[in-house]
Amino acid sequence: MSRRTIPSTGALLASSPLREAVAVHGRAAVRSAIHAAQEAAREGRLSSAEVPEAAMAVLGRHAARPVLNATGVLIHTNLGRAPLSAAARAALSAAAGWTDVEFDLATGRRAVRGRGALAALCEAVPDAGAAHVVNNNAAALLLCALALAPGREIVISRGEMVEIGDGFRIPDLLTAGGARLREVGTTNRTTARDYTAAIGPDTGFVLKVHPSNFRVEGFTSAASVAELAGCGVPVVVDIGSGLLAPDPRLPDEPDATTALRCGAALVTASADKLLGGPQGGLLLGDRDLVTALRRHPAARALRAGKLVLAALEATLRGPESPVAVMLSADTASLECRAHALASAVGGAEVVATTSVVGGGAAPGVRLSSFAVALPERFAAALRAERVVGRVEGGRCLLDLRTVDPADDDALARAVLAAGAPPCR
Numbered sequence: 001m002s003r004r005t006i007p008s009t010g011a012l013l014a015s016s017p018l019r020e021a022v023a024v025h026g027r028a029a030v031r032s033a034i035h036a037a038q039e040a041a042r043e044g045r046l047s048s049a050e051v052p053e054a055a056m057a058v059l060g061r062h063a064a065r066p067v068l069n070a071t072g073v074l075i076h077t078n079l080g081r082a083p084l085s086a087a088a089r090a091a092l093s094a095a096a097g098w099t100d101v102e103f104d105l106a107t108g109r110r111a112v113r114g115r116g117a118l119a120a121l122c123e124a125v126p127d128a129g130a131a132h133v134v135n136n137n138a139a140a141l142l143l144c145a146l147a148l149a150p151g152r153e154i155v156i157s158r159g160e161m162v163e164i165g166d167g168f169r170i171p172d173l174l175t176a177g178g179a180r181l182r183e184v185g186t187t188n189r190t191t192a193r194d195y196t197a198a199i200g201p202d203t204g205f206v207l208k209v210h211p212s213n214f215r216v217e218g219f220t221s222a223a224s225v226a227e228l229a230g231c232g233v234p235v236v237v238d239i240g241s242g243l244l245a246p247d248p249r250l251p252d253e254p255d256a257t258t259a260l261r262c263g264a265a266l267v268t269a270s271a272d273k274l275l276g277g278p279q280g281g282l283l284l285g286d287r288d289l290v291t292a293l294r295r296h297p298a299a300r301a302l303r304a305g306k307l308v309l310a311a312l313e314a315t316l317r318g319p320e321s322p323v324a325v326m327l328s329a330d331t332a333s334l335e336c337r338a339h340a341l342a343s344a345v346g347g348a349e350v351v352a353t354t355s356v357v358g359g360g361a362a363p364g365v366r367l368s369s370f371a372v373a374l375p376e377r378f379a380a381a382l383r384a385e386r387v388v389g390r391v392e393g394g395r396c397l398l399d400l401r402t403v404d405p406a407d408d409d410a411l412a413r414a415v416l417a418a419g420a421p422p423c424r
């Protein structure tokens with residue numbers, strides 16, 4: 001295309017809608033979007049008339065690219081774990097400006113930070129005397145080590161020395177906080193007596209870690225929280241995935257209420273796994289211990305931001321989280337949606353498959369589901385359309401359990417954009 005017909009940067013900056021976009025995105029971002037669109041026009045990929053719209057499209061690309069999760073992994077760590085509910089998204093947006101996060105509108109004075117989220121947690125877990133929220137569960141464990149066992153021992157079973165993921169290990173995290181580990185028992189079996197024999201004046205606390213991302217089967221035994229509760233030192237229980245009360249769909253998954261009723265002094269958990277909220281670390285339990293944690297100097301370095309606190313409160317008070325909805329989606333409706341998707345893309349095979357909870361939670365749970373099976377080459381082409389499927393047995397499966405039904409049409413469009421209608 002001849003350079004002369006391509007609108008100039010100045011003319012584009014002065015025209016609607018790019019003029020208005022400057023207030024939203026900043027002049028530098030709008031200029032570089034314009035340059036990208038002009039370049040595309042020079043290369044003949046666009047007509048001159050399409051330049052303003054193309055520049056707006058460049059601006060519409062967000063810093064974090066939203067993706068459709070068709071992997072069938074409900075809590076996909078690499079895709080950001082739990083998707084937030086509409087209520088939590090609205091709360092995030094409302095909290096983006098000034099909020100009363102640490103301010104009492106009635107008195108005009110400073111108030112407890114995130115008290116709405118803390119109150120919602122205490123209502124959801126009445127057995128907890130108090131609650132505190134930090135950046136993630138790792139931060140919750142680190143704060144326990146710093147505040148409750150500085151230079152002292154944390155008694156932990158050899159069967160619970162867990163690597164969380166990406167090379168991060170809970171034992172290393174605890175010793176990084178200046179505590180020593182007192183390992184007890186064996187990989188497969190640890191008794192209450194192993195713990196009590198190790199507890200002494202140097203003990204800061206006993207830590208029970210839920211082996212959330214693996215299973216040990218066969219000749220195994222572990223001491224229960226109830227057995228350890230009377231041992232004279234606080235028992236801290238890392239339940240991992242953040243179930244606040246028992247869930248009949250996940251019978252093997254520990255929950256905060258049960259752990260506290262069994263005598264745990266403190267429970268730690270992630271907010272963005274089964275709880276279905278934003279990234280956060282929950283600390284629930286004994287009021288004095290929670291106060292000690294909150295007052296520790298490092299608490300300031302680990303504290304949750306106002307956006308997280310707002311989204312967490314909305315998750316706790318709002319409707320069922322998307323994670324809960326995906327967990328209970330019924331198989332017949334998934335099959336129905338898979339057939340609708342298959343025909344919308346011009347005919348593809350529908351297969352029965354199994355989804356998993358993922359995110360280091362409920363490793364034994366298999367959820368029956370339905371998927372559309374495409375040739376494997378679709379996996380890469382779909383990623384270019386921001387759809388992530390699961391490659392299995394030489395095929396690319398799109399598992400409907402992790403797709404919001406509201407996104408079914410977008411999913412079909414992405415498949416059509418990714419390639420010719422597959423095998424009939």
Ligand SMILES: *Cc1c(COP(=O)(O)O)cnc(C)c1O
Nearest residue numbers: 136137138164210212240270360
């Ligand atoms: C996931 C998990 C963690 C780490 O939690 P983050 O919120 O990712 O820091 C720690 N312990 C257990 C048992 C877990 O399952």
